[in-house]
Amino acid sequence: MGQADRLLPEAVGGNASAFDRLIGPLVEPGYRLAFAMLGIREDAEDAVQEATISAWRSLHRLQDESAARSWFLAIVANQCRSTRRGRWWSVVKLAEPVRRGAGPEDQTVERTDLQRALQRLDPDERLALFLRYYMDLGLSEVAAVLNISETAAKSRIHRAAKRLRPVLTVPEVLT
């Protein structure tokens, strides 16, 4: 058994260093996912923090170390959904304009339009696109994070892409 293969059992056994090596590299991707879902930096950091705690406490449920990324991102996504469901968040935060980061000064009109179009997407469809095209996850990983079948994931990505047609020409996006 190689050292890499032992990270999971060591982390399950309470080895903090192993946990850091296993999950630590996923914290920033988790933050980006949380930011994409929540749109507010502080909430995204809180969500990924809570997700990391959940991961630590339920690490024994991760059967395969190679699935750590989709497993952790699924926890982050669930945490974000929970945040969005929260009364305080939905009443207060959704009433506020989402404070997206300012784009580059030279961003094109098309990109601005695309950003708006992305923000108008159904959250689940937007998440599917984000996972597939921003995080470069394979279909199986997208499906795992969204807790749906690969077929459903593929369908959701395709549906989301089609909604962007007024902004972009959508070629075959699911190759």
Next chain:
Amino acid sequence: MSEFEEKVRAAFSAEFAGSEPAADLRQRAIRKAVESGRRPLRGPGQHPWPTRSRWVRRTALAAAVALVTLGGGIYARDAVNRAGTAVQPTPSATVYGPFEAFGKLAAPAIHLPAGGFGGGGGGALQSTGPPPYYGPARLSWAGKFPSLPPTAPVYRYPLSDPPADDAFAARLGAVPARGLPEFGPQVRQYSGPGPFDLGIGPSVQLNHVDTTGLPLFSLVYSPRAPALLPRQPPMSDSQARATAASFLVTHGLTPNWPSRVSVAPFWSSSLEEPIYAVRYQRLVDLGGGTKAGLVDAAGQPLGLRVDVAAGGTVVEVTGLRPASEQPAAYPLEAEQGAVQGALTAPPGQSVAPSVVPTVALTRVQLVYTGVVREGFVYLEPAYLFSGIFREADIPQEKLVLIAAVVSKDIRP
């Protein structure tokens, strides 16, 4: 990458401009997670809160959890007598019953709960100390051994006693039932009292952290009961304590043994509010001011636990099945033998880390722990050694549990 993919990616990237995560986010997230501690699983392969929350959600936030763990003989004597389940009061420090009456004892063991730890989601108790570590370590002893009496009691009671279970249930006002969704088929099931369901069975069947098979009962706010209102305002520790005490009095479950009471809140994701675990750790009085606390198989306090929802409702009760205990006196291992036993004890978790930590054990306390053997439960004294070390700059506590009874009275 197609032009479409590039544009989508660029659009998402533009959203992050100016919203990069804090440079130390990874470090903070990992550290906080590890320092948050872990609540041991309540059964192999089962995650306690997701298990609960499935039916909690089904009933629209109908329940949460209150654990009441009762050692044998802990119930208010008058109530127990009404139920016909004779309970021995905790013996005085000088009367422990016949000497070595149970023959050789099985050694207690400490171990990582089956399946690792759980309690994610909303179920993890806030931890006040470093997370426990059960794995291999290079050990040394650098502590001061306490002054202890030469003997201590061992308590024994039957592993199974259906008539006593029925009597206990009847005393609580519960009637036999079947097919309750919150209990497995091997659990004796009862409906009532009031909005609760009662289950009695081996700990592993009740998803308790203890994996030795100690007989437990679990009084759970029924999924069929009216839904609890979520998002109730937090209560103080003293309010939670008072609510728990009132519940115990009402149901005749007030312990009649000495206890150490603490309150540990945890978050219920289903109720979206804190739950307050009011824990009464059973103490055995050994005389001379020495009291030994009961611990579970993971070395964590055990005795009586009442979880109170923020709205003031006690929602689940789980604990050792009440039983008629027999005491017997056994001699305690002295310092030299105890320390030697601790330094050579096998780890409670066999996975070897890449770097085996070096740990100086600096503390030892006499505790009690349950051992199941040949149809009986034994509550035996044990030495719980501990020492704190740092891994990746994060403190952890190495725990070593060994029998406190002299080795000649322990089965090899």
